[in-house]
Amino acid sequence: MKITNICCIGAGYVGGPTMAVIAQKNPNIKVTVVDLNEARIAAWNHDDLEQLPIYEPGLDAVVAEARNRNLFFSTDVDGAIEAAEMVFISVNTPTKTYGKGKGMAADLKYIELCARQIARVATTDKIIVEKSTLPVRTAQAIKSILDNTGNGVKYQILSNPEFLAEGTAVQDLMAPDRVLIGGEQTEEGLKAIQALVDVYSTWVPDENILTTNLWSSELSKLTANAFLAQRVSSINALSELCEVTGADVNEVANAIGKDSRIGPKFLKASVGFGGSCFQKDILNLVYISKSYGLNEVADYWEQVIIMNDYQKHRFASKIIQTLYNTISGKKIAFLGWAFKKDTNDTRESAAIYVADQLIDEQATIAVYDPKVTAQQMESDLNYLGTRAEEENERFLMSIKDPYEACKDAHAIAVLTEWDEFKTYDWQKIYDNMLKPAFVFDGRGILDHQKLETIGFQVYVIGK
């Protein structure tokens, strides 16, 4: 079966870039990305590529090439589903904030709505592809909805989890370590798998396309993220031990990373991991393990989250303690709000939690981030629900100029590893701050010796 028409439900961080690359690499396939959010679709269609709703290096060029050739962004969800032979589901699956599994299980509300919508409008057979990260055996639920509410249309469900990392999405999509496709091991299932393999094989070498059964594919995604997050929590756990023993976490990371069995990547100590995937996926793994009665397995993975929460908390406490245990009325500048560099995504960013703890102590936080809007920062803080929105507004300011953000501040905290921070005129920043002037480098990116020579008092995580 040759695919000529693809629909993707959800024009977010995953759906948008993934479909842009699929369309660019397959000019003969019409790819339509749909979303309920009209403003988001309008932004994807904006003439000015600076206005795309998602910031990813290199994405503008891919969109410029494929958009309105064979890549389309639309709010006509029904029309696009109907016309497609293959429908990707790429909607959000946040952690549940209510009811059973609250704070742990994935909220599958949006997935179920998609399945029901497909069942309602489809008149021809379709291959449904799960792109969002889902708990194991979600495909079963989707299948059951489609088979029982549809009108005789036949469906095949595939799991094709996305492994792109934000900030390097285009690069990761262009040259993926692997593409994983899971499907039913029946004649029809294998045909569906092959149809999706053909879409990717226009640019991904065959040996990098893995096919598995559905459940292996779903579980592999959770496992990959859990292993990556575990590495960050492991090195972060060591960062505190380094601080008290006089070891340097970067030297330790370098030394262990040279061991080919361990490897050098993902060993950067930080103020804590963020992003939409790590925490959610581990919580999912924990919830699934618990629901099968595997309490030791659940506890093992939960510790990765506990360590991460502790690291954010420890960083904020370090600031408070260093500033003589009183930060009420003091201005603290934040460099960075995004959960990592080269993205405007702030989901689960460590900055939000550190700000929250400092605002509890009535400090004023002046944030500069090159890509995050003031509105986003406010809504992130309000989402925690710690205090009234007016209070948050009073204590959190977004400043468009980094020098202005640091002016008259008692301390600077680096929360995101944006490259531009390294190129600032740090002498000028120092001159305009209150003394003693402190820098808390939560990402270990600044030249701390240089800062100390200028006169700053510097704290670097893991040193």
Ligand code: UDX
């Ligand atoms: C992750 C996975 O890498 C990706 O494969 C999956 O599809 C989605 O989840 P992402 O969340 O975009 O991607 O970012 P990632 O680069 O994995 O970083 C996650 C967090 O860990 C960031 O906050 C990052 O700053 C932090 N991190 C990463 C560290 O603190 N230290 C490291 O060494 C690496």
Ligand code: ADP
């Ligand atoms: P991700 O990082 O997984 O891509 P996002 O939140 O960035 O997550 O994107 C998910 C998108 O899915 C959002 O833009 C949301 O509006 C969209 N969405 C959710 N449910 C539906 C639905 N039933 N139909 C169409 N779009 C949907």
